[in-house]
Amino acid sequence: MTLLNPLALAWAAIAIPIVALFVLRIRRRRQLVPTLMFWDEIFQDTRPRSLWRRLRHWLSLLLQLAFAALLVFALAEPIGLSAARKPVHYVLILDQSASMQATDGEPTRFDQARNMAHRTIRAMRDLDQATVIGAGIQPVVACGRTHHQPTLHTALDTLAAIDAPADLVAALDLARAIDTAEQDKRIQVFSDRGGAAELGDVLDASTSLRICGKDTGNLAITGFAIRPRADNPVELQGMIKLANYTAEETEAEVRLKLDDTLHDVIVVKLAAGEERLHGFQMMNRGSSILTAELAGADALPLDNHACAVLPRTLHKNVVLVSEGNLFLESVIASHPWMSLQTVSPARAEKAIAAADIVVYDGHVPDTLPAKPSMYLCPSGESKLWSIGADLTQPLVSDVVKDSSLLRHVSFQNVTFNLARAVKTKTPAQAVMSSFENPLLLRWAAASPPVVLLAVDINQSDLPWRTAFPILMQNALNDLAGQDVEQPSSYRTGQLAETQVDASQVQATDSRSQQVSASVDEQRATIGPVVWAGVTRVRAGQAEIPLAFNLANAEESNLRVADSAGSAMPANMNAGSTPGRFVLPWWVLLTIAAVGLSTVEWCLHQRRVVD
Amino acid sequence: MAVFESDFLKKLEYLALVARRVFRGRIKAERRSRAFGSSVEFADYREYTPGDDYRYLDWNVYARMDELLLKLFEEEQDLHVYLLLDASQSMLSTPGKYECALKVAASLAYIAMSNLDRVAVHPFADRPLPEFPLTRGKGKILTLLEYLERLQPASGDTNLEQCARVLIQRRPRRGLIVVISDLYDPHGFARGLDVLRYHGDDVQVVHLTDASEANPRFLGDVELLDSETQATRTVTVTERHLQAYRKAYQEFLARAERECRQREVGYLHSTTDVPFDELVLKVLRRSGVVQ
Numbered sequence: 001m002t003l004l005n006p007l008a009l010a011w012a013a014i015a016i017p018i019v020a021l022f023v024l025r026i027r028r029r030r031q032l033v034p035t036l037m038f039w040d041e042i043f044q045d046t047r048p049r050s051l052w053r054r055l056r057h058w059l060s061l062l063l064q065l066a067f068a069a070l071l072v073f074a075l076a077e078p079i080g081l082s083a084a085r086k087p088v089h090y091v092l093i094l095d096q097s098a099s100m101q102a103t104d105g106e107p108t109r110f111d112q113a114r115n116m117a118h119r120t121i122r123a124m125r126d127l128d129q130a131t132v133i134g135a136g137i138q139p140v141v142a143c144g145r146t147h148h149q150p151t152l153h154t155a156l157d158t159l160a161a162i163d164a165p166a167d168l169v170a171a172l173d174l175a176r177a178i179d180t181a182e183q184d185k186r187i188q189v190f191s192d193r194g195g196a197a198e199l200g201d202v203l204d205a206s207t208s209l210r211i212c213g214k215d216t217g218n219l220a221i222t223g224f225a226i227r228p229r230a231d232n233p234v235e236l237q238g239m240i241k242l243a244n245y246t247a248e249e250t251e252a253e254v255r256l257k258l259d260d261t262l263h264d265v266i267v268v269k270l271a272a273g274e275e276r277l278h279g280f281q282m283m284n285r286g287s288s289i290l291t292a293e294l295a296g297a298d299a300l301p302l303d304n305h306a307c308a309v310l311p312r313t314l315h316k317n318v319v320l321v322s323e324g325n326l327f328l329e330s331v332i333a334s335h336p337w338m339s340l341q342t343v344s345p346a347r348a349e350k351a352i353a354a355a356d357i358v359v360y361d362g363h364v365p366d367t368l369p370a371k372p373s374m375y376l377c378p379s380g381e382s383k384l385w386s387i388g389a390d391l392t393q394p395l396v397s398d399v400v401k402d403s404s405l406l407r408h409v410s411f412q413n414v415t416f417n418l419a420r421a422v423k424t425k426t427p428a429q430a431v432m433s434s435f436e437n438p439l440l441l442r443w444a445a446a447s448p449p450v451v452l453l454a455v456d457i458n459q460s461d462l463p464w465r466t467a468f469p470i471l472m473q474n475a476l477n478d479l480a481g482q483d484v485e486q487p488s489s490y491r492t493g494q495l496a497e498t499q500v501d502a503s504q505v506q507a508t509d510s511r512s513q514q515v516s517a518s519v520d521e522q523r524a525t526i527g528p529v530v531w532a533g534v535t536r537v538r539a540g541q542a543e544i545p546l547a548f549n550l551a552n553a554e555e556s557n558l559r560v561a562d563s564a565g566s567a568m569p570a571n572m573n574a575g576s577t578p579g580r581f582v583l584p585w586w587v588l589l590t591i592a593a594v595g596l597s598t599v600e601w602c603l604h605q606r607r608v609v610d
Numbered sequence: 611m612a613v614f615e616s617d618f619l620k621k622l623e624y625l626a627l628v629a630r631r632v633f634r635g636r637i638k639a640e641r642r643s644r645a646f647g648s649s650v651e652f653a654d655y656r657e658y659t660p661g662d663d664y665r666y667l668d669w670n671v672y673a674r675m676d677e678l679l680l681k682l683f684e685e686e687q688d689l690h691v692y693l694l695l696d697a698s699q700s701m702l703s704t705p706g707k708y709e710c711a712l713k714v715a716a717s718l719a720y721i722a723m724s725n726l727d728r729v730a731v732h733p734f735a736d737r738p739l740p741e742f743p744l745t746r747g748k749g750k751i752l753t754l755l756e757y758l759e760r761l762q763p764a765s766g767d768t769n770l771e772q773c774a775r776v777l778i779q780r781r782p783r784r785g786l787i788v789v790i791s792d793l794y795d796p797h798g799f800a801r802g803l804d805v806l807r808y809h810g811d812d813v814q815v816v817h818l819t820d821a822s823e824a825n826p827r828f829l830g831d832v833e834l835l836d837s838e839t840q841a842t843r844t845v846t847v848t849e850r851h852l853q854a855y856r857k858a859y860q861e862f863l864a865r866a867e868r869e870c871r872q873r874e875v876g877y878l879h880s881t882t883d884v885p886f887d888e889l890v891l892k893v894l895r896r897s898g899v900v901q
Contacts, residue, residue: 027834029832030833030842031828031834033703033834033836034700034703034792034823035836035838036834036841036843037796037798038855039843039845040843041858042854042858043845569611592626
């Protein structure tokens with residue numbers, strides 16, 4: 001124990017007037033009465049008094065002196081020996097993850113965490129300092145090291161829980177990176193679970209995890225997506241993942257809305273702790289946003305809502321330049337968003353002028369059209385490629401599996417009967433190759449894009465294969481600029497990518513806040529987005545919606561015990577504030593002094609007497 | 611500040627008028643006594659003896675019967691009112707009590723004087739204090755008031771018995787004795803009443819107390835100081851003690867009334883917060899102090 005302000009001990013001189021006043025006061029006040037007759041009658045039986053009565057005056061004096069001593073001691077600002085050695089630097093990490101929005105705190109878990117942090121700051125001594133770090137998807141220093149408590153409180157108030165998971169490990173790494181050589185550093189993590197399992201390995205003696213919230217049941221949408229069927233793009237396949245994090249069987253009612261118009265209601269009965277994937281189908285009628293809403297209220301409203309962006313329907317005019325190929329015509333005509341016009345090479349020029357996509361069946365024009373085009377078994381060369389000798393029975397040896405052209409199809413180790421030997425003049429992506437000979441090429445950098453299939457479809461069984469119409473649809477979608485790989489929804493905290501026809505884009509999230517966005521090779525990278533809802537990307541005149549949902553089972557599971565699990569760190573502390581006391585010593589001493597004063601008053605004023 | 615202000619004198623006059631109307635026919639000063647005197651009311655004859663006044667000889671009887679007979683008339687006597695005023699220190703222990711007693715005494719004296727009665731004031735404490743002698747006539751009221759204003763309470767306790775004995779010895783004849791006191795007599799006020807009643811006087815007691823005496827409010831460690839004897843008691847007063855005090859005080863009031871009634875002594879208890887004129891008229895009439 002040491003004193004920060006020892007000069008305040010001079011106030012101990014106040015004991016002198018206290019004793020003097022007590023000596024004066026011990027002479028009892030005189031009360032004039034008309035006669036003592038009645039008083040003698042009352043007191044005649046109570047003359048001998050107890051020992052307590054004789055000692056009471058002295059006890060009163062002792063209490064007063066104790067009262068004065070406590071106040072003087074409080075003014076001297078005593079601190080514990082351990083605290084006196086070094087100033088303490090508190091690093092306060094507030095978990096901003098989505099689960100901190102749960103309303104089982106004060107009123108939310110994040111509010112509870114913030115209040116705990118406020119209390120920690122209020123308990124700081126003059127020489128102590130603190131740093132406030134917000135643990136979102138990336139850790140952010142909300143307030144640098146300072147001892148100025150109002151600044152720290154203000155920084156705490158600027159933090160809020162987000163709709164995304166938090167990276168507490170990164171926040172801890174950042175906290176540890178703060179150099180406090182001259183101070184005793186104490187890291188406090190305020191979290192509802194904070195991924196206690198993942199933190200279990202990184203917590204040490206200087207780090208304490210302070211738990212907010214309590215075990216609370218929750219019904220959540222932990223996944224939501226929709227996509228067009230591969231064989232029929234008009235039809236959509238949807239998936240919704242529901243999780244019941246309550247202790248009893250629950251019936252979940254999900255309302256599906258297309259652009260805010262009720263489309264369907266799904267009712268799923270979920271056992272306690274069950275997670276279930278539920279599929280559904282629907283027709284694509286040109287709507288843009290599909291939302292799913294869980295009926296009823298629970299502790300975390302955020303995961304009761306999810307949204308997805310429906311695939312865009314790009315209507316294109318396709319001109320097939322061919323001498324006649326029934327298979328090819330049928331395949332292109334089966335695409336729901338494509339209008340097909342078949343023309344002979346001799347009369348192709350006029351039709352090509354009005355086309356969006358041109359498909360050449362064996363024919364190669366003298367000049368490649370300024371439209372997205374596809375060449376099937378080209379008979380001649382162009383500025384992009386040259387033709388060599390035919391390839392007999394080429395074996396597909398290499399494929400780019402993640403290419404959008406090979407979506408849902410696989411040609412690995414397939415042998416075709418005949419193909420052209422194509423040599424590229426400009427860089428192109430060989431999506432499918434037979435050793436050194438490319439069979440499927442894509443010039444993505446070219447403007448407009450070009451796709452070349454070297455396989456002779458007339459001399460091979462490719463058109464008979466199921467893969468052919470899918471391959472053609474993939475190619476047409478690619479040329480139409482329809483990004484079929486575009487996910488219908490993202491998780492909050494993720495980066496999103498989308499195809500754009502502009503060099504610069506602007507993104508605005510569901511709270512009308514600007515989101516970081518960049519463009520590279522007609523691919524825009526958006527985010528990370530921290531707020532759930534629809535983020536809109538403006539690229540030139542076009543606006544592309546991107547859906548972001550929490551879709552995180554760990555965040556939706558509000559049961560603290562479950563999340564903490566067996567990996568609960570030994571220094572996890574659910575209740576106390578740093579150090580050994582909640583309030584400064586001087587406050588405790590003052591409270592004790594007031595208590596003693598009250599007792600003394602009762603004794604002296606004899607409100608409490610036998 | 612003077613006890614008797616100009617308003618007080620006006621109230622006295624008003625009291626006298628109201629009292630005359632209220633007690634008309636009953637409180638006249640002319641009260642027949644058993645003694646023969648010089649009034650116009652014929653009483654009897656007796657034989658003449660040398661030295662009698664010739665003016666009372668009945669000359670008609672002498673002419674007819676040749677006997678000297680003297681005419682006797684009933685003597686009309688006024689009422690002697692003795693005001694025994696408690697002037698001990700206990701009357702000063704609470705503000706207003708002594709002033710109230712003085713006003714009551716002055717009021718009764720004035721009413722009596724207005725009715726041609728004789729009034730004497732005998733203040734007392736543990737001993738008789740200089741009294742105001744028997745006086746008759748309304749014109750002496752100012753002298754009486756001046757006497758009362760100068761009257762200072764004496765030290766010592768209250769001893770009604772001793773003062774009663776002295777009064778009995780000094781008074782020229784029986785009359786109405788009004789005791790104005792708080793009755794805080796450590797020797798026992800009843801013994802004083804016994805002395806007064808034994809000698810045939812009509813006795814009335816006006817028991818004056820203050821409300822604070824019945825309900826003290828101090829608590830804690832106090833040194834109680836007796837206003838009369840200056841004796842002290844160091845006590846710790848609790849609510850329980852106050853309750854016991856209130857009970858004892860009520861018993862004292864009940865005992866005072868009971869003692870008076872047993873001795874056929876008129877008794878009136880009043881607190882000092884009752885206006886003195888109301889006390890004198892309404893309350894005294896009800897208790898029969900003035901007859």
